[in-house]
Amino acid sequence: MTCRSSNTRRNPLACLVVSFGLTFWCVAVAAAQTPTAPGQMPMADHRGGVSGTVRSAGGIAVAGATVTATNAETSAQFTATTDAQGAYAFAALPMGKYNFTIESSGLTAHTRSEIDIAADRTPVIAITMYAAADGQAAASDPQALLAQIKTLEQRLRELEARAASSEASGVNALSTSAASQQQAGLQAPTDRLAALEDRLNELETRAVLSETTTYVKRVDVWVDANGTEYDQPVPGARQEVTYRREAVYRRESIGEKIEEALADAEKRGVQLGIDATSVTQFASRTKGDPDAVSGNAYALASADLFFTAGLAQYTVFFADVVALSGAPPDIEIPGLTLLNGYTARLVNQNELNLREVWLRTELFKQKLALVAGRLDLTNYFDNNAAANDETIQFLGDGLVNNPALGLATNGTGFAAVFDPKIGLNLKFGVQQSNVSATNLSDSIYSLAEAGYLMTIPSLGEGNYRVWYRTTNTGNLNNQAFGLSFDQKVGPVATLFARFGDGDLPVIEEGQTSFSLGQRFYSGGVKFQNGLVLNRWDSWGIGYAQTEVPDTGEKEKMTEGFYNLQLTDRLHLSFHLQHVLRSASGTESLGYLVPGVRLQAAF
Numbered sequence: 001m002t003c004r005s006s007n008t009r010r011n012p013l014a015c016l017v018v019s020f021g022l023t024f025w026c027v028a029v030a031a032a033q034t035p036t037a038p039g040q041m042p043m044a045d046h047r048g049g050v051s052g053t054v055r056s057a058g059g060i061a062v063a064g065a066t067v068t069a070t071n072a073e074t075s076a077q078f079t080a081t082t083d084a085q086g087a088y089a090f091a092a093l094p095m096g097k098y099n100f101t102i103e104s105s106g107l108t109a110h111t112r113s114e115i116d117i118a119a120d121r122t123p124v125i126a127i128t129m130y131a132a133a134d135g136q137a138a139a140s141d142p143q144a145l146l147a148q149i150k151t152l153e154q155r156l157r158e159l160e161a162r163a164a165s166s167e168a169s170g171v172n173a174l175s176t177s178a179a180s181q182q183q184a185g186l187q188a189p190t191d192r193l194a195a196l197e198d199r200l201n202e203l204e205t206r207a208v209l210s211e212t213t214t215y216v217k218r219v220d221v222w223v224d225a226n227g228t229e230y231d232q233p234v235p236g237a238r239q240e241v242t243y244r245r246e247a248v249y250r251r252e253s254i255g256e257k258i259e260e261a262l263a264d265a266e267k268r269g270v271q272l273g274i275d276a277t278s279v280t281q282f283a284s285r286t287k288g289d290p291d292a293v294s295g296n297a298y299a300l301a302s303a304d305l306f307f308t309a310g311l312a313q314y315t316v317f318f319a320d321v322v323a324l325s326g327a328p329p330d331i332e333i334p335g336l337t338l339l340n341g342y343t344a345r346l347v348n349q350n351e352l353n354l355r356e357v358w359l360r361t362e363l364f365k366q367k368l369a370l371v372a373g374r375l376d377l378t379n380y381f382d383n384n385a386a387a388n389d390e391t392i393q394f395l396g397d398g399l400v401n402n403p404a405l406g407l408a409t410n411g412t413g414f415a416a417v418f419d420p421k422i423g424l425n426l427k428f429g430v431q432q433s434n435v436s437a438t439n440l441s442d443s444i445y446s447l448a449e450a451g452y453l454m455t456i457p458s459l460g461e462g463n464y465r466v467w468y469r470t471t472n473t474g475n476l477n478n479q480a481f482g483l484s485f486d487q488k489v490g491p492v493a494t495l496f497a498r499f500g501d502g503d504l505p506v507i508e509e510g511q512t513s514f515s516l517g518q519r520f521y522s523g524g525v526k527f528q529n530g531l532v533l534n535r536w537d538s539w540g541i542g543y544a545q546t547e548v549p550d551t552g553e554k555e556k557m558t559e560g561f562y563n564l565q566l567t568d569r570l571h572l573s574f575h576l577q578h579v580l581r582s583a584s585g586t587e588s589l590g591y592l593v594p595g596v597r598l599q600a601a602f
Helices: 132-138 142-160 165-174 178-184 187-205 254-268 341-345
Strands: 047-056 066-071 077-081 087-094 096-104 107-117 127-129 207-209 213-223 238-248 251-253 270-287 296-312 315-327 353-363 368-375 411-418 424-432 444-456 460-471 478-488 493-502 518-528 538-548 553-567 570-582 589-601
Touching: 047 096, 047 107, 066 087, 077 087, 087 096, 107 127, 270 570, 296 341, 296 353, 315 341
Parallel strands: 047 127
Antiparallel strands: 047 087, 066 077, 066 096, 096 107, 207 251, 213 238, 270 296, 270 589, 296 315, 315 353, 353 368, 368 411, 411 424, 424 444, 444 460, 460 478, 478 493, 493 518, 518 538, 538 553, 553 570, 570 589
């Protein structure tokens, strides 16, 4: 729901072209390793890298191990030393094939051959080293190999528990009993050891060890008369439930770590949202003056940029910048309400306009919400679930707003929403509604609403609202009141209705034609997730009638729409409107207005 601009019906609209461009530059600089032996190195524009970890057979990080990378073609050597976590890295190696040798005191030297180093790529090589005695025994004792295999399998199962289920077959295919391995002789355990090491390298390439994570676990214990706890039932002890904290390390996929980092950055940063809509409409006269406008096409494009930032717990900053381009039918076919609700967003052509900027916080266990800044109070009041959003529901303003609200423009204000979570909610807001006001006391618009949410047996959830507003625009105190409800009548259908009656001042500077005293009512039905082409589509039919008793003007509008949800972020809607407008002493004028709306939000 949006308020109406103060000049939507007076000034002709020119063409506005809005373009947004964002360019990102990224420069990655890596320091080359210094060769430890002289050698003629080929020149290359790009370098690659390699990193990994070195661990013992028991999974313990091997610190201080020397990792040597030897170029298979030039024999140039590069060295690195593992840190306390057993990690090593070569940041910038010339392209080519390398042989890697890992040496550490008390452990058998390990060699990896023919590792391809390509430009701008950093493979990860996880290496397992064994005690020197174990390595010597393994050359002649199959039992030593089987012991190493058992250790590798244990580590592999820990990693597989974190891997995708589709990869589980890799371990199953390698799993055989120790007895069958003994019967197969020395060659089978040797091949099995190599296969397990390859599989382990693959998993450790995609997994990282997290920081210590604390879990709270529910535990059943048995307590005797002396207060001693046992994990198993004992004579004379009673069973109790307790909770224990456990600090553990666990393997996380690199994807999980990246998602956590992005989520944390999202909480700390400013988020940008974009809502872009293009509306194309055609108007064909069905009744009235033959010289009146007919057969014209209209188009209006709108782009909203939303900025949000979490400043503290339950405290949010929000800003909305909008730009519009094009000509809606409301310029040539004026009336009491708008045929295109987006027209209300227009302030000036060829510029961006700040529609809203406010700070919202929630108190008392999120039961009280306070909002202050530049507001559109109609966003908080008369929030009809079935007919309140011109982006994905009805397009005509008479089915999106209640004209009796009479708010002409956004302005500095304050709103409070009290929702004790018992079905009843109370709202109150004040806003300055005249852009030419010289002080906060000039043109104060006040609005209060009481709403009740209830569920009617055999029908469903329903929202019922009553509101009252007053304004001192033009140094006159004017009031209006209204009713609004939306009621589900099954799993797919929702009925809605509005009524408003107001005593507003006549047209003057800063006010629009719909700010006159009016009597208004509307109603209709909306269908969601049922009787549709696709599961998430929606459609509806509505009727709205607006009357101005002082001038004898009357407007009747009927609209039907079908909203096709192409994706979660892209909607295509088809609309058909018929409007009949009349005034005392003049001939009625009718128009049939089909239209198409394409809306994207991301």
